[in-house]
Amino acid sequence: MKNAQNNAQSRQRLSKTMTKMLRHAPDGFGLRLDPADGACEAEALLAALRRQSVWASVTMEAIETVVRECEKQRFELRDGRIRARYGHSVERFAYEAAVPPAVLYHGTNAKALPIIKQEGLRAMGRLYVHMSEEKPFAELAGRRRGELVLLRVDTEKAAQAGVTFYRAGNEVWLADYVPAEVLYEDGP
Structure with a gap:
């Protein structure tokens, strides 16, 4: 059981490192993200990870496991390229507008x-406001900052007020x- 816990902790640490690399500080790790979608070659991410002593023996399989098992679905791995889906703080990538x-x-x-309640939802330290289709995902995101409050967004009224939504x-x-x-x- 202890080994399983260590593996889970290691995956969580790897996930946090990948988050920093792909969302907040790609330049600091020598990564160049595609300006169109924020992706880079998965092999480039692997090489950047391995340049850090703590991740010197990390494998592509470990990265794939993090992508697959990440509860918040932060990452996308497709056609040998990897990207953070959302949450960027350093570079704004284009998302296609869609009807939520x-x-x-x-x-x-x-x-x-x-x-x-006074100012509405602002991106704050990120480049977009984040919302989800289901309550559990929003609860997961909101719970880490203190006493949880869940808000419902009336997207039709928001669109009428000029809000454009993007599917991440x-x-x-x-x-x-x-x-x-x-x-x-959102009440109980």
């Missing part, structure tokens, strides 16, 4: 709620901004 479901969810914390994949939707008047607290 009638309701999306955003997880946040109770401390942020008064400001959100696997239930994740993005927007530049979501006004307060289209947000509702």
Whole structure:
């Protein structure tokens, strides 16, 4: 059991490192992300990881496992290329505008709620506001910052107010901004 726990901890550490590399500091690791979609060659990511002593023996299989098992579906691996689907803080990649479901969810914390009620949802340290199609995914995102508050986004009203939605994949939707008047607290 201890070995399984260590493997899970190792995958989590690898996931966090990949997140930093693909979302927040690609240049710091010598990665060049495609300006169109934010992807790089998976072999380039592997080589960049291996340049760090802690990941010197990491394998492509380990990367594939992280991509497959990441609860938040942060990564996409396709045709030998890998990318972070969302959450970038250093470079804005183009997403295709799309029509979302009638309701999306955003997880946040109770401390942020008064400001959100006044100013709406802003990207803050990221380049987009993140929302999800299902409550559990939004809860997962919001729970890590303190007491969870789940917000429903009325996407039809938001679109009427000028919000453009972008599908990032696997239930994740993005927007530049979501006004307060289209947000509702999701009750028990």
